[in-house]
Amino acid sequence: MTEATPGRRGGRQLPTADELRIWRDFIETTAALSSRLESRLQSDSSLSTGDYAVLLALSEAEGQAMRSSELAAHIGWERSRLSHHLGRMERRGLLRRRECATVPRGAEVLLTTAGAEAFKGATFPHLRTIRELFVDALTPDQVVAAGEIAAALRAHLDVLGSSQAIPDSE
Numbered sequence: 001m002t003e004a005t006p007g008r009r010g011g012r013q014l015p016t017a018d019e020l021r022i023w024r025d026f027i028e029t030t031a032a033l034s035s036r037l038e039s040r041l042q043s044d045s046s047l048s049t050g051d052y053a054v055l056l057a058l059s060e061a062e063g064q065a066m067r068s069s070e071l072a073a074h075i076g077w078e079r080s081r082l083s084h085h086l087g088r089m090e091r092r093g094l095l096r097r098r099e100c101a102t103v104p105r106g107a108e109v110l111l112t113t114a115g116a117e118a119f120k121g122a123t124f125p126h127l128r129t130i131r132e133l134f135v136d137a138l139t140p141d142q143v144v145a146a147g148e149i150a151a152a153l154r155a156h157l158d159v160l161g162s163s164q165a166i167p168d169s170e
Helices: 017-045 049-060 068-075 079-091 113-133 140-160
Strands: 065-067 095-099 107-111
Touching: 017 049, 017 113, 049 065, 049 068, 049 079, 049 095, 049 107, 049 113, 065 068, 068 079, 068 107, 079 095, 107 113
Parallel strands: none
Antiparallel strands: 065 107, 095 107
C-alpha cells in the first residue's frame, strides 16, 4: 500500500487526480481495444463479439449444449439480453434451442454444425488480432501484470456481489 492510494487507508475517499487520470486511461483504452476487436472480428468473420462469446461457451460445453440460464451466467449477460441475442443467432443457423428435458420451462441451447464452422473460421483471425492489439503491445511482465490486475478486479467485484449497493458518498 502506498501513499498514492488514500482510499485504502481507512474511511471512504474520492479518487485523487492521479487515480482519476489512470482510471480514465484504463476505461478509454479498454473501450478502444474492445471496439477494434469487435470491428476486426466482424470484418474477418461476420460474427459479433457477443456471437463469439456464445459460440465459445457452447463449443467448450459438454455435448456443445448448455441451459440458457447457465449460458447467461457463464458469459455474464442478463437472461433477457441473451434470449434476444440467441434468437438472432438461431435465425442465422448458428445454434438451436429446445426445451430442456430435465427442467420444466427450461431451455437448452445447442451449437449447430454451421455455428461450429463459423466459430472455427473466426478463431484463428480473432486470436491473431488479440496477439496484435494486446499481447504484442506489452512486455511479458506487463501481460502477467495485466492478468493479475484483471484477477484482482474480478475478485473485488465478486466480493461485492450482485447486491448493487451504492456506497455512501462522503
